Amino acid sequence: MNVPLLDLKAQYATLKNEMLAAVSAVMDSQYFINGPAVKELEGLVAKYSDCKSAVGVSSGTDALLCALMTLGIGPGDEVISTPFTFFATAGCIARTGAKPVFVDIDPATFNINPALIEKAVTPKTKAIMPVHLFGQLADMDPIMAVANKHKLAVIEDAAQAIGATQKGKKAGSIGTAGCFSFFPSKNLGGLGDGGMIVTQDAELGEKLAVFRNHGSKPKYYHKWVGGNFRLDTIQAAGLIVKLKYLEQWSAKRRANAARYTELLAGESRVVTPKVLAGNVSIFNQYCIRVPKRNELQAFLKEQGIGTEVYYPVSMHEQECFKSLGHRKGDFPAAEKAEAEVLALPIYPELTDEQIVYVAGKVKEFVGKN
Numbered sequence: 001m002n003v004p005l006l007d008l009k010a011q012y013a014t015l016k017n018e019m020l021a022a023v024s025a026v027m028d029s030q031y032f033i034n035g036p037a038v039k040e041l042e043g044l045v046a047k048y049s050d051c052k053s054a055v056g057v058s059s060g061t062d063a064l065l066c067a068l069m070t071l072g073i074g075p076g077d078e079v080i081s082t083p084f085t086f087f088a089t090a091g092c093i094a095r096t097g098a099k100p101v102f103v104d105i106d107p108a109t110f111n112i113n114p115a116l117i118e119k120a121v122t123p124k125t126k127a128i129m130p131v132h133l134f135g136q137l138a139d140m141d142p143i144m145a146v147a148n149k150h151k152l153a154v155i156e157d158a159a160q161a162i163g164a165t166q167k168g169k170k171a172g173s174i175g176t177a178g179c180f181s182f183f184p185s186k187n188l189g190g191l192g193d194g195g196m197i198v199t200q201d202a203e204l205g206e207k208l209a210v211f212r213n214h215g216s217k218p219k220y221y222h223k224w225v226g227g228n229f230r231l232d233t234i235q236a237a238g239l240i241v242k243l244k245y246l247e248q249w250s251a252k253r254r255a256n257a258a259r260y261t262e263l264l265a266g267e268s269r270v271v272t273p274k275v276l277a278g279n280v281s282i283f284n285q286y287c288i289r290v291p292k293r294n295e296l297q298a299f300l301k302e303q304g305i306g307t308e309v310y311y312p313v314s315m316h317e318q319e320c321f322k323s324l325g326h327r328k329g330d331f332p333a334a335e336k337a338e339a340e341v342l343a344l345p346i347y348p349e350l351t352d353e354q355i356v357y358v359a360g361k362v363k364e365f366v367g368k369n
Contacts, residue, residue: 003345003354005306006185010349011249015241022237023191034213035233041240042196048163048243049170049178051198053205056231057212060159060181063195064092064129066229067155067177070204070211073098073126080120081129081157082112083314084334089131089157090315100324101125102316104331108274110134110287110341113333114142121146127153132161132171134310135187135253135284136275140166140174147175155179159195160284162188163250167278172198177208182239187253187282188246194235252348253283256355260286260344263359269366271340285310286346288362292369293342299365305358308343 012019026035038056046054057063073079075097081089083102090100103120106113110133117128128147130138140156147154154175158164161171162180172178182194199205210217215226261272271289275281287310290296297307314334316326328335344358 001354001357002304003306003350003358005308005343005345006347007349008184008189011347015245018241019238022241023234026234026237032233033230035236037233037236037240038231041231041236041243044240044243045162045180045196046198048246049198050173051170051178051200052202053199053208055197055205055208055212056236057195057197057229058231059193060179060183060195061088061092062212062227062229063159063179063181063197064088064155064157065095066208066211066227067179067197068092068096068098068127069226070208071127071153071155071176073153076124077126078122078124079127079129079155080117080125082131082133082334083316083331084110084311084337085131085133085157085315086159086311087315087318088159089129090318090321093129094321098126099124100315100321102324102326102331104333105337106139107333107337109136109138109276110337111136111138112143114139114146117143118146118149121150121152125150125152127155127176129155129157130175131157131159132164134273134287135161135164135282136273136279137161137164137166137171137174139276140169144174153177159183160186161282162186163246164282165280173200176201177204182235187250187284188239188242190235190242191238192232192235194231194239196231249348250282253286253346254281256346256348256350257281257283257286259352259355260346260359263356264288264362267363267366270362283346285343287341287343289337289340290342290362290366291340293340295369296362296365297342300358300361303361305361306345310341310343312338314338
């Protein structure tokens with residue numbers, strides 16, 4: 001049986017007519033930059049995320065970068081974040097000239113360990129950037145407590161978590177700003193790169209919109225040095241179509257996750273994802289922890305099963321961050337995770353037969369090893 005890690009064609013087949021009509025309407029208008037669909041999508045995402053403002057940008061990476069720039073973070077500043085994440089998190093901090101300061105993760109959730117954050121705060125700290133990894137919010141109450149105590153901004157890297165909740169609060173709505181990615185593999189995936197920044201601060205939302213357009217308002221008059229971070233109208237049109245289905249897709253991912261967890265129960269060498277009490281995950285990924293992870297991945301590939309390692313090299317071990325002076329062993333929970341984590345197929349269109357097959361092959365491998 002063939003079970004890919006992700007099958008975007010299966011999703012597209014159900015939306016083809018709607019998507020083509022939406023894209024065709026933009027083509028007919030020839031209004032590709034800041035067209036009406038961008039403003040419409042911003043309104044829809046703001047409402048969906050329980051936020052006052054939403055600003056469409058060119059990617060999830062640019063959402064992080066634009067948020068940092070708009071908040072005035074730059075050379076000499078420090079931003080606390082996690083070493084166990086996609087490169088954009090730390091990369092955007094470094095691109096502003098600020099220093100990424102890493103804090104180890106909670107081994108149960110893979111998210112930043114809030115108990116370790118305050119000891120990393122210095123007079124140079126300007127912000128905390130928690131990552132809601134794999135579709136589950138980081139533990140935000142203690143993070144916000146530290147931020148409020150030290151008057152720090154909180155930028156939620158919610159690239160993998162649109163629609164996820166914690167105690168009823170939506171991802172992106174808790175901190176100073178929240179950043180989403182519409183990369184095609186995300187729960188809400190576009191036709192290419194795209195992203196959005198949400199905030200409860202309407203004034204900040206207006207400033208973010210200026211920064212995403214070269215810091216220009218009115219046109220050709222620049223109070224700030226911004227960037228070209230605009231969301232394409234075609235992307236917005238396609239995302240408007242998909243947003244209508246996001247809740248049911250995320251619910252199907254949760255159902256698929258529950259089925260995997262049920263099937264893998266009792267396998268002591270397979271640790272299935274833990275969702276904290278009060279959290280509702282959207283399962284952008286379903287990541288198990290296993291010994292002999294690389295060997296399992298190779299075995300599953302032989303069985304026609306797609307998997308992915310998120311993430312094989314933590315940020316403190318990356319060559320480009322060598323100047324930060326970290327060594328192997330500095331963040332043991334992150335380093336253990338990078339050696340054990342493996343993502344299984346979790347997309348909404350998976351059949352129960354496929355899930356049973358994947359889980360069966362995982363159990364077959366660990367039973368022999």
